[in-house]
Amino acid sequence: MKFYITFFAFILILSILIGCNVDQPTDVSTSSIPIDATSALSGGDTTILSESSHAFSTPAPNLSADALEKHLDGDLEFEAIFVTAPAEVNPGLGPIYNNITCINCHVRDGRGKPPTVDEKFVSMLFRLSLPNGENGETGQSPIPVPPIPVPGFGTQLNNRAIYGTPSEGTVIIEYSEQTLTTADGARIHLRYPDYTLTDTYKPIPENVEVSPRVAPVVFGLGLLEAIPEETILTYADEEDVNGDGISGKPNYVWDVVEKRYKLGRFGWKANQPNLLQQVASAYHDDMGLTTSLFPLENSHGQSQLKQNPTSPEVSDEILDVVTFYVQTLAVPARRDVNDPQVMHGEQLFAQAQCADCHIPTLRTGVLPGVPSVSNQTIHAYTDMLLHDMGPDLADNRPDFRASGSEWxxxxxxxxxxxxxxxxxxxxLHDGRARDLMEAILWHGGEAEKSRQMTLQMTTEERDALIAFLESL
Ligand code: HEC
Ligand code: HEC
Incomplete structure (x- = not known):
């Protein structure tokens, strides 16, 4: 008997040890990546070595045991499927919504896409608003102005609804092709999207502003939240004082908890100040679920809603673990950093001014409660600022300080x-680019010079630039 107990204890300890090894990938900074290749460690100590389909959905390797447990709780909630109330598990969906779970849009914690011809909208949504007096059509207001809700529709088109309830409507996307020719004669096709609101449950004002947005990746976000505001502002140059054609403008957006304007960091127009509010607004806007931050339904005041719930449909505990989850997903390491073609591409990336907006290296500060993302050197390739990208990419829908052409x-x-x-x-924000080269050739406005320089490159140089991007 004693032998069996000892034997079982041994097996138990063994399996815990093996389990630990599986859950906590080896510390990449000390093992498989050459020490000098620090630029491969895109997320500092949160970097993982993975080229698999799980590359975006792995917990940061430097989480403590408790933190890992919290992350995994958040993971379950991120995948939770919500249903119509009343129900035992995850009730409260809708009555109008875009999807039933976070993971359907941020598939494998990755990015969404526009639907193909026969598909319905899954991982793409449309923001709505009415033109506002302050920002006018262009939104060049120096002060932040929140988007003005469209009566009967709010600020987001909810294209799905619970049984027996009309959704708000849907959108038809039509593309037309245009061809660009590079200096050395290569032909590149771009598809221009055109969006038409249709099947709305009631007439929608003619002058409604519509902003298409696909779901972005959700890994590495705690690191971006941990970049000190002062660091981001050192790259801002709103009036382009240094005359390089690139401005960089901070968005300032409403923080519903602190009740004041704060630096915007998340969303395609930096329209959310932090991940807690980003997550709460995802529950609210995308799934029709209330929280302590947004206690009124997204359909408040509309005919689809019978009554607002008396208590939040998603608890503060769930908000907390889901926020922690998106703060602590690992960043995949770069590949092929010492490949000559990739290194050539990296030089071209700097020469073509790409690195003036897509800043290669930043240092994070301290994010309270999340030590794993604090004080890290990261290679995110962003400045977290808004840039005018020209009329072709414009959605013409201002968002706080962001104009209709800024992203x-x-x-x-x-x-x-x-x-x-x-x-x-x-x-790109609406998934119109079908590959990386198309994405570059859509750049205009402040990035027009980068676009022109890319068109002037030889095919070999363009291939190198893409090889560099592919290594990120
Ligand atoms: C219908 C699809 C959809 C659903 C469902 C959805 N998201 Fe998103 N998510 C988006 C889109 C689109 C954006 C970009 C929004 C913008 O630009 O304003 C986004 C942005 C985000 C961001 C910011 C990313 C960044 O880089 O700025 C986070 C974090 C996020 N979502 C988390 C969540 C969580 C957590 C849930 C579930 C509670 C969720 N999302 C549900 C589509 C979705
Ligand atoms: C003036 C600032 C600026 C410059 C310069 C710039 N970019 Fe961008 N880049 C952006 C912005 C803003 C977006 C998002 C535009 C959108 O979604 O409509 C973007 C989008 C991208 C994307 C698509 C990212 C995604 O998640 O969809 C790629 C790839 C990219 N840029 C690469 C480059 C390369 C390569 C260069 C140089 C040839 C370059 N960029 C120069 C600001 C810039």
Whole structure:
């Protein structure tokens, strides 16, 4: 008997040890990556070595045991499927919504895409608003102005609804092709999207502003939240005082907890101040779920809603673990950093001014409660600022201080793994680019020079530039 107990204890300890090894990938900074290749460690100590379809959905390797447990609790909630109330598990969906779970849009913690011809909208949504007096059509207001809700629709089109309830409507996307020719005669096709609101449950004002947005990746976000505001502001140059054609403008957006304007960091127009509010607004806007931050339904005041719930449908505990989850997903390491073609591409990236917005290296400060993302040197390739990207990319829908043609520089880390993780290569805020070169050639406005320099490159140079992006 004693032998059996000892034997079972031995097996138990063994399996815990093996389990630990599986849960906590080896410390990449000391093992498989050459020490000098620090630029491969895109997320500092949160970097993992993975080129698989799980590259975006692995916990940071430097989490403590308690932190890992909290992360895994958040992971379950991120995947939780919500249903119509009343129900035992995860009730409260809708009545109007865009999807039933976070993971359906941020597939494998990766990015969404526009639907193909026969598909419905899954991982893409449309923000709505009415033109506002302050910002006018252009939104060049020096003070932040929140988007004005469209009566009967709010600030987001909810294209799905619970049984027996009308959704708000849907959108038809039509593309037309245009061809660009590079200096050395290569032909590159761009597809221009055109969006039409249709099947709305009631007439929608003619002058409604519509902003298409695909779901971005959700790894590495705690690091971006931990970049000190002062650091981000050192790159801001709103009036382009240094005359390089690139301005960089901070968005300031409403913080519902602190009740004041704060630096915007998340969303395609930096329209959310922090991850807690980003997550709460995802529950609210995308799934029709109330929280302590947003206690009124997204359908408040509309005919679809019978009554507002008396207590939050998603608890503060769940908000907390889901926020922690998106703060602590690992960043995949770069590949092929010493490949000559990749290194050539990296030089071209700097020469073509790409690195003036997609800042290669930043240092994080301290994010309270999240030591694993604090004080890290990261290679996210963003400045977290807004840039005017020209009329072709404009959604013409201002968002706080962002004008209708301004977008936040998106981080480029992991971009070479999107194909593996998500099975597509649709880029930019509305997924119109079908590969990385198309994404570059859509750049205009402050990035027009970069675009021109890319068109002037030889095919060999363009291949090198893409090889560099693929290594991120
Ligand atoms: C219908 C699809 C959809 C659903 C469901 C959804 N998201 Fe998102 N998510 C998006 C889109 C689109 C954006 C970009 C929004 C913007 O630009 O304003 C986004 C942005 C984010 C961001 C900011 C990323 C960044 O880099 O700025 C986070 C974090 C996030 N979502 C987390 C969540 C969580 C957590 C849930 C579930 C509670 C969720 N999302 C549900 C589509 C979705
Ligand atoms: C003036 C600032 C600026 C410059 C310069 C710039 N970019 Fe960008 N880049 C952006 C912004 C802003 C976006 C997002 C635009 C959108 O989604 O509509 C973007 C998007 C991208 C994307 C798609 C990212 C995604 O997640 O969909 C890639 C790839 C990219 N840039 C690469 C480059 C390269 C390569 C260069 C140089 C040839 C370059 N950029 C120069 C600001 C800049």
């Amino acid at each position: 936040r520089t998106p981080p480029l880390w992991g971009i070479g793994l999107v194909r593996t993780v998500n099975g597509h290569t649709n880029f």
